[in-house]
Amino acid sequence: MSKRPLAPWLLILPSFALALFIVSYPFFNIVWQSVHEVSRFGQVRDFSGVANFATIFADPVFMTTLWRTLVWTVCVVGGTVLVAVPASLILVQDFYGRGLARTITMLPWSISLTMTAIIWRWAFNDEFGLINLGLQQLGIINQPLHWLADPALAFPLEIMIGILVSVPFTVTIFLGGLSSVPTDIYEAARMEGANAWQQFRKLTLPLLRPFINIAIVLNVIYVFNSFPIIWVMTQGGPDNGTHILVTYLYELAFRLGRPGEAAAVSLVMLLMLLAFTGLYMRMQRGEHAE
C-alpha cells in the first residue's frame, strides 16, 4: 500500500466532483423550492416556510399515497426475497440445463422496466389481451376482467410485476453469496444426520444472512423509487388509486403544476429513505456487537 496520501484523492476527484455537482445542485434546488411559493411555470416567489409541507400533509391523496407506498415497498421487497431465496437455492444445484435456467431467471433484468410495463399493459388489455384469453380458455374466469380499470386489481398486479423484475438482481446477489459457501460443511452436516430443512436453517440461512440484508436494503431503495411500472401501466389512476409517492410527485411537478408541493414530497421521501438506512445501519451495528 502506498503511503502518498494525495494520489488516491486525485484519482477519485473526477468522479466525486461530477457526481457531487449533478446530485447536490438539484438537491439544494429542491430544498429551496420546497420552502417557497412556486408558480406552475416554475417561478420561485415568496418564502413560504412550511406551507408546502402543510399542504401536502393536509392532502388526502398524499396521505393515502404515502400509506400505499409502504404497502408497495414491503410487498415487493418481501415477495422478492421469498421468491429469490428458493430460486437461488435451486440454481446452485447441479442439474441439466442449469445455465439455461439461470439465463431465463436473469432475463427480466435485461429489458427496461418501461418496456416490461408496456408489454404487461397490453397483455392485461380487457378485450384483446392474451391474459384474459388464457384465463378464459383455462376456465378460471367466465368473462374478461377489466384489470387496469380497477385499483383493487391493478395495484396487486403492479406489485406482482414489481416482484418479477426485482428477482433477477436479488438472485444475482444470493448466487454470489451461495458460491462462497464451502461445500464440505454440508457433508459434515449430512454425516451427523441433518436433514435438508435443518441444513437450510442452521447452515445456509446464517451464511446467506449478510447477502439477504444487503439485498433488502438495495431493493427497498430501488422499489421505493420505482417509477416506470406504475406510471406506464396506470399513471397512478384510476381515481388516484394506484399512485405511489414517486408517481404522485411526478404528477404534481409536471402535470398538475404544483412544483413547490412536489419538492416537498421529494424531501419527505428522502427523509424516509435516510431514516430507513440509518435504522438499518444501527441494527447492523447491534448485530455485530452481539
Add this chain to the structure above:
Amino acid sequence: MPSKNKSKLKRSILCWLALSPLVIVILLPFAVMLLTAIKPADEVLSYPPRWLPSRIAWENFFVMWEETQFGTALKNSIVISTLSTVLAVGISIPAAYAMARFRFAGQAGYRRFLLVTQMLSPILLVLGLFRLAAAIPYGDGNLVDTHIGVIATYTALNTAFAVWMLQSYFATIPHDMEEAAWLEGCSKPRAVLKVFLPLAMPAMVVTGIFTFINAWNEFAVIYTLIRSAENKTVTVQIVDLVAGRYTVNWHHVMAAALLATLPVAVLFSWLQKYLVKGLSLGAVK
C-alpha cells in the same frame, strides 16, 4: 455410473418443475411481445383474440420504422448510451483503482457518498435536475431538450455502480505484477498503464456493457429532460406510442419494443454470469 446419471436426471426434473412457475411468468411477456409484433394489424384488434397469427406480418416492422421515426430514436439511444458509458467508465477507473489499491483518509466517506448518490435516485431529483438543465445556458437556450444534459446526468448516476463493479474486479488482480514492473525501473503510473490496465480490460468491458444497458433502459430522466420528438430515445418514443393515445397500434408498439430490447437482452444473457461475481463482491465488502 448409470445410477448417478439417473439421480441427476431425477434432480433435474425436480429443479425444472420447481422453477416452472417462475419460468412461465418470466417468458410470458416475451411471448406476448413476439406474438403481437408479428401479427397482421387486423388480427391484433379483432375479438375474440387468438394466440397465434395467421401469417407472419413482417411489414409491421417496416411500417413502424417509418411511422415512428424509429431510426432517429435508435441513433439517439446509441449516442447517449455510448457517450455516457465511456465517460462513466473513464472517471470510474481511477476511482476504483484508488479504492482497490490504496488505504486513505476519506475512503469510507467516499464509499458512503456513492451509496447516497444511489439513494438520491433520479426520480427524487428529477424536479431539481430539470431546473439545473434549465439554469445552464447552451446555444440559444439551455440544456433542457439537449443530449448533453442527459449524458452528464447518466454519467454521474452510473458512477456508483461502475466503481463498485470495477473495484471488486481490480481487487482480484494480484499486486505483485505491478511491483515487479516497479523493480524493473518502471514508474508507478507507467506500471498501471502497461501492466495493470491490460489485465483489467475484461472487467472494464463488462462494466461498460452493463453501464450501457442501464443508460439504454433509463426512463425518468430522459422522459423529463427531452421534449422534442427528434431528440427522444427509443424508450421514450415507445412510451409516447402508448401514453395518452385514443387508439394504440399495439402491433407497432410490440415490433418497436422487440427491436429495442432483443439486442440488449442477448448481450445481457451472454454476460450475466459476470454480474454475479462483480456485484456480490462489491456490494458486501
